Amino acid sequence: MNRAAMAAIKLMQPAELAAMLRSPALVPGKDYLVVDVRDDDFEGGNIPGALHLPSHQLSSPYTFDARPHLDQFMTIPKLIFHCAMSQQRGPKAAMLIGRLLTEDAATATTAMPELYVLRGGFAAWQSAYKTEPDLLENYNAKMWEEGWWM
Structure with missing residues (x-):
């Protein structure tokens, strides 16, 4: 992913x-759509309406079929990614999806969604x-x- 695309990911x-x-x-x-990329640590709670897209599926081209998700993502103006603390999996997923969306943007008829990472992840969310x-x-x-999640 180029630096311009990486800079497009903001904190929420x-x-x-x-x-x-x-x-x-x-x-x-x-x-908007909240994309929760926690794996087994998804147990114990989630943000209402979040799409659970485990990070282990994103890390393997053999287990992640991007097309249905990318088609959906291109229709939503704001995508908010998070994991437990939004330090690794959440930002990595946002960058990966951002790269895939950028590749598709040349043929898209809609604007690119804004990409966000939830500051502090679900740990901060549930605490607040x-x-x-x-x-x-x-x-x-x-x-x-x-x-248990640490």
């Missing part, structure tokens, strides 16, 4: 994403919003308190 603060989820004017899967059930699905507080 949890509060900004929370406002998007709570906005009646925005539709998940149409106006663990008492707000509208911002968490499948949440298991005990798992997070025990630090």
